[in-house]
Amino acid sequence: MRAHLKxxxxxxxxxxxxxQNQETHLAQIRPFAGIRFDKKLGADLSALIAPPYDVLDxxxxxxxxxxxxxxxxxxxxxxxxPKSVGPDEVYTKADTTIKEWMTANVLKKDTRAxxxxxxxxxxxxxxxxxxxxxxxLVKLTPFGVDVMPHEKTYKGPIEDRLxxxxxxxxxxxxxxxxxSDQKNExxxxxxxxxIKPEQTATLDGVKNDLWSVTDSQIETEVxxxxxxxxxxIADGHHRYTTALQYQxxxxxxxxxxxxxxxxxxxxxxVLVAMQDDGLIILPTHRLISGLANFxxxxxxxxxxxxxxITETPIGADxxxxxNKIVNxxxxxxxxxxxxxxxxxxxxxxxxxxxxxxxxxxxSDAWRHLDVAVLQRYLLDEIxxxxxxxxxxxxxxxxxxxxxxxxxxxxxxxxIALLLKPTPLHALEELAKVGEVMPQKSTYFxxxxxxxxxxxxxR
Numbered sequence: 437m438r439a440h441l442k443x444x445x446x447x448x449x450x451x452x453x454x455x456q457n458q459e460t461h462l463a464q465i466r467p468f469a470g471i472r473f474d475k476k477l478g479a480d481l482s483a484l485i486a487p488p489y490d491v492l493d494x495x496x497x498x499x500x501x502x503x504x505x506x507x508x509x510x511x512x513x514x515x516x517x518p519k520s521v522g523p524d525e526v527y528t529k530a531d532t533t534i535k536e537w538m539t540a541n542v543l544k545k546d547t548r549a550x551x552x553x554x555x556x557x558x559x560x561x562x563x564x565x566x567x568x569x570x571x572x573l574v575k576l577t578p579f580g581v582d583v584m585p586h587e588k589t590y591k592g593p594i595e596d597r598l599x600x601x602x603x604x605x606x607x608x609x610x611x612x613x614x615x616s617d618q619k620n621e622x623x624x625x626x627x628x629x630x631i632k633p634e635q636t637a638t639l640d641g642v643k644n645d646l647w648s649v650t651d652s653q654i655e656t657e658v659x660x661x662x663x664x665x666x667x668x669i670a671d672g673h674h675r676y677t678t679a680l681q682y683q684x685x686x687x688x689x690x691x692x693x694x695x696x697x698x699x700x701x702x703x704x705x706v707l708v709a710m711q712d713d714g715l716i717i718l719p720t721h722r723l724i725s726g727l728a729n730f731x732x733x734x735x736x737x738x739x740x741x742x743x744x745i746t747e748t749p750i751g752a753d754x755x756x757x758x759n760k761i762v763n764x765x766x767x768x769x770x771x772x773x774x775x776x777x778x779x780x781x782x783x784x785x786x787x788x789x790x791x792x793x794x795x796x797x798x799s800d801a802w803r804h805l806d807v808a809v810l811q812r813y814l815l816d817e818i819x820x821x822x823x824x825x826x827x828x829x830x831x832x833x834x835x836x837x838x839x840x841x842x843x844x845x846x847x848x849x850x851i852a853l854l855l856k857p858t859p860l861h862a863l864e865e866l867a868k869v870g871e872v873m874p875q876k877s878t879y880f881x882x883x884x885x886x887x888x889x890x891x892x893x894r
Contacts, residue, residue, distance in 0.1 A: 463582040464575035467549040470889035481637035485887035508887030519593040527603035550648040557643040567714030573702035584867035597678040607891035611672030615665040617709035679703040704891035723832035723849040771854030775844040835879040
């Protein structure tokens, strides 16, 4: 298996190409003794945790640091902007900070290995949702063996995370993984005896509750149940690829394969069942500018063979009405909001095979994804060559419908292309044929918090 690693470190289009013909193994889960903020700081970690590093800007980082001197962002995001590689000294400083916090008992390693049940509570669409999962270690395997990706990865973010991992000897934030559990067996086993959370934190309106389970019987039950379930990465492809490279680096340093239980052979995940009631995928809408000569009539003429475009009347409260309309769109139907006319149009795909000639090597499942049709046809074949003179489009992305219309009406973007969420079953379908989705295909809401538990690698 290790002979295939070199071609998987920075995967490009088909992440499974090196492993498709291998025997499929099953993910191995194990508990671990995590590093956590000490109880002397209180059970409420709200001032200490942070969102994923790659969604933050300078102002947001500074605001988190102002909350508390020990906010995890000081270590997890040592260099700005996110996903760029800093000089060695910023990563060395991150390690020094971790050591200082450990010495001062700001951070402490648990005395026993555990699985960590983790629940996020949030409001969306007028309802309160609870997403339940658990933190545990997943045995590293190349993409497509036990752990299935759905996005491409890029070199810059991996280099940054790798330098931080080598410097600190920690995996600071978990990867978000999904598994199938039709009978809710895993969650039921972990949560059945839980009472008050050991630690809690509220971040951006999302409540994060954490417990630890050290009962060997429950651990064994969960480990046995998870042996039969491949893990699908929902978020964290770059961090998983970083873990693979870190493992390879440790093997090189060791002069050969590592002992089976070496920490570098495992990676920390939050694992959530696909059937969990609180698991929600939001669409990532596209905001487009850089169009020299866009008008809806010309656009309709350009796509008329493949799309049926009709105006959809909207009232004064545009955002609320457009949100409702988009939520009610049929499958393979997009919304188009035009900043010049301030009008909304529905775009119904008439030709389901619109990508067949453009992407003959892709599967029907990939070609029928709304995000694939949007990217490969609407952006690449229509908007960029016909309305931007072949120049690169200016693109923005948001899952927040409340942010769409104001930005277009203010002139920051010219149009918005609005989508339905990518269906969850598409992850499984594409995994079977070894394909990945276009960029920004899924937005799992809410994001996981960084700082609830950290995974020591040495």
